[in-house]
Amino acid sequence: MKKDRPLILISNDDGIFAKGIASLVDFVRDLGEIVVVAPSFPQSGMGHAITIHEHIRLDKSTLIPGVEAYECSGTPVDCVKLAKHFILKDRKPALVLSGINHGSNSSVSVIYSGTMSAAIEGAMEGIPSIGFSLCDYDHNADFEHCREIVRKIVSRSLDGPFPDHTALNVNFPMAKTGLKGIRICRQARARWQEEFENRKDPRGRDYFWLSGNFTNLDHGSDTDEAALSEGFVSVVPCHFDLTSYQSIPEVEKMLL
Amino acid sequence: MKKDRPLILISNDDGIFAKGIASLVDFVRDLGEIVVVAPSFPQSGMGHAITIHEHIRLDKSTLIPGVEAYECSGTPVDCVKLAKHFILKDRKPALVLSGINHGSNSSVSVIYSGTMSAAIEGAMEGIPSIGFSLCDYDHNADFEHCREIVRKIVSRSLDGPFPDHTALNVNFPMAKTGLKGIRICRQARARWQEEFENRKDPRGRDYFWLSGNFTNLDHGSDTDEAALSEGFVSVVPCHFDLTSYQSIPEVEKMLL
Numbered sequence: 453m454k455k456d457r458p459l460i461l462i463s464n465d466d467g468i469f470a471k472g473i474a475s476l477v478d479f480v481r482d483l484g485e486i487v488v489v490a491p492s493f494p495q496s497g498m499g500h501a502i503t504i505h506e507h508i509r510l511d512k513s514t515l516i517p518g519v520e521a522y523e524c525s526g527t528p529v530d531c532v533k534l535a536k537h538f539i540l541k542d543r544k545p546a547l548v549l550s551g552i553n554h555g556s557n558s559s560v561s562v563i564y565s566g567t568m569s570a571a572i573e574g575a576m577e578g579i580p581s582i583g584f585s586l587c588d589y590d591h592n593a594d595f596e597h598c599r600e601i602v603r604k605i606v607s608r609s610l611d612g613p614f615p616d617h618t619a620l621n622v623n624f625p626m627a628k629t630g631l632k633g634i635r636i637c638r639q640a641r642a643r644w645q646e647e648f649e650n651r652k653d654p655r656g657r658d659y660f661w662l663s664g665n666f667t668n669l670d671h672g673s674d675t676d677e678a679a680l681s682e683g684f685v686s687v688v689p690c691h692f693d694l695t696s697y698q699s700i701p702e703v704e705k706m707l708l
Numbered sequence: 709m710k711k712d713r714p715l716i717l718i719s720n721d722d723g724i725f726a727k728g729i730a731s732l733v734d735f736v737r738d739l740g741e742i743v744v745v746a747p748s749f750p751q752s753g754m755g756h757a758i759t760i761h762e763h764i765r766l767d768k769s770t771l772i773p774g775v776e777a778y779e780c781s782g783t784p785v786d787c788v789k790l791a792k793h794f795i796l797k798d799r800k801p802a803l804v805l806s807g808i809n810h811g812s813n814s815s816v817s818v819i820y821s822g823t824m825s826a827a828i829e830g831a832m833e834g835i836p837s838i839g840f841s842l843c844d845y846d847h848n849a850d851f852e853h854c855r856e857i858v859r860k861i862v863s864r865s866l867d868g869p870f871p872d873h874t875a876l877n878v879n880f881p882m883a884k885t886g887l888k889g890i891r892i893c894r895q896a897r898a899r900w901q902e903e904f905e906n907r908k909d910p911r912g913r914d915y916f917w918l919s920g921n922f923t924n925l926d927h928g929s930d931t932d933e934a935a936l937s938e939g940f941v942s943v944v945p946c947h948f949d950l951t952s953y954q955s956i957p958e959v960e961k962m963l964l
Binding site for chain 2: 497503507691
C-alpha cells in the first residue's frame with residue numbers, strides 16, 4: 453500500500469451489514485485507503501443525534517472483507533466522532549463518505565437523515581464530506597448504476613478544491629438507465645405529512661407507528677427534486693449554519 | 709377558559725419531569741391554552757431524530773398539574789409530530805415552545821439539540837416556534853431570572869409578525885443578575901473537541917463515554933456566543949434550508 457494514498461472514512465445509517473455501504477466501499481476502494489466505522493444496527497432517521505446517556509460499544513468488524521472496519525453501537529454521528537478522535541487520531545481523513553443510503557435524502561429529508569448527518573459531522577470537523585443516497589428503499593436495491601458517478605464525484609472531491617465546511621448531499625434517481633448527469637441544486641421546500649398508526653398491544657395498551665407521505669411544495673427548476681424527477685443526479689452543497697440571516701431584521705423589529 | 713386563547717404546544721428534550729419544562733409552563737400558562745407533549749425520558753443530544761424502527765408509546769401525564777399533558781417514549785421531534793397529527797389534529801398551535809433546556813444550545817450545539825429540533829420541527833410545520841435554553845446544566849437550575857424575558861418573547865411572538873418557517877434559538881446566560889437585554893444574533897462558528905473515555909466492563913470488554921470541550925472559533929461581535937458572554941440573552945432565527953448557496957458555483961466548477 454502506498455503511503456500517500458488518501459485516507460477515506462466511510463459510514464452510513466443503515467448499518468454496517470447494508471448492501472449500500474458494501475457497494476460504496478467497492479466503488480471507491482482503489483481511490484484511497486479505506487476505513488469503515490458504521491453502526492452495528494439500523495439508524496435511519498437518527499438525524500444529528502449523539503449518544504450521551506448511554507455508553508457506546510465499538511468492535512472490529514469482518515463484515516467488509518479486506519478493509520479496516522469497525523461496528524459501533526451508536527449513531528452515525530457517533531461513528532464519525534469515534535473514528536476521528538479515537539480510531540484515526542492523527543490520521544486525518546481526506547474525505548468522509550456516508551451511504552449509499554437505501555432511500556432518498558433529498559429536500560427536507562436531509563434534516564432527518566443519519567447518513568447526511570454523518571457527512572455534516574465530517575464537514576463540522578473541517579473534512580470534505582459527501583453523503584450518497586439512492587431513491588430506492590429496497591434492502592436489496594441495485595446500486596451498480598451509481599458506480600461511475602460516485603467514482604467521479606469522489607475523485608474530483610479528492611482533487612479539490614472542495615468548499616470549506618461543506619457536505620455534499622448526493623441523491624441518485626431510482627431509474628437504472630439513462631442517468632442524465634449531475635446537477636448542482638438547492639434543497640427543495642417540501643414536507644412530510646405524517647400519519648400515526650394507532651395499534652393496541654396484546655394487553656390493550658396503545659402504541660404508535662410513524663408513517664407519512666412526502667409532499668414537494670417547491671416547483672423551482674433549480675431544486676434537487678426537479679433534478680431527480682428529470683433523471684439527473686442531484687448534488688446540494690450543505691452547511692451547518694442554521695442562521696436565517698434574512699429574518700434578523702424582522703426579529704429585531706419584533707423583539708427589540 | 710376563553711375560546712380565543714392561543715394554543716401553545718410545549719415540548720423539551722430533558723424529559724417531562726425536568727424542572728425546565730415546568731418553569732416554562734409556569735411562565736407562560738396565562739398567555740394561552742397550554743398542551744404539553746414531552747419525552748418520558750431524557751433525550752438530550754437527539755438532534756432531529758425520529759423513531760421509525762420502534763413503535764412509540766404516548767400516555768396522559770399528571771406530572772404538570774392543571775395542564776393537558778402527555779409523555780411520549782419517542783424523541784422531541786416525535787413529540788411535535790404526534791402532537792400535531794394525532795393529539796391536536798385540527799387545533800393548530802399558534803406557537804410551539806421547547807425547553808427550557810438545562811444547558812446551552814448556542815452556536816453549533818443547535819445541530820445536536822433535541823430541544824431546538826422540536827422547535828425546528830414546529831417551524832417545518834409552518835408554526836412560529838421558539839426553543840429556550842439556560843446555560844446551566846444543573847438538574848436543579850434556577851430558571852426564575854428568565855421569566856420576564858421568556859414572557860416578553862412569547863407575547864411578542866404571539867402578536868407577530870413572526871418570520872415564516874423560522875424557529876428562534878433563545879439562550880439565557882447563567883448569570884442570575886444583570887441581564888442586559890436581548891440581542892438578535894447569528895450562530896457562532898465553534899466546535900466540540902471530543903474525547904472518548906475508554907473503560908472496561910466487568911467482563912473486560914471495552915466501552916466508551918462521549919465527552920468533549922466546546923471551543924468558540926468565532927470572535928464576531930454579532931454572534932450568540934458574544935451576546936451571552938456580555939450578559940445578553942441571545943436570539944438566533946433558525947431555518948432548515950441547509951443549502952450552502954455560496955458554494956454552488958464552486959461545486960459546479962469541481963463536478964461539472
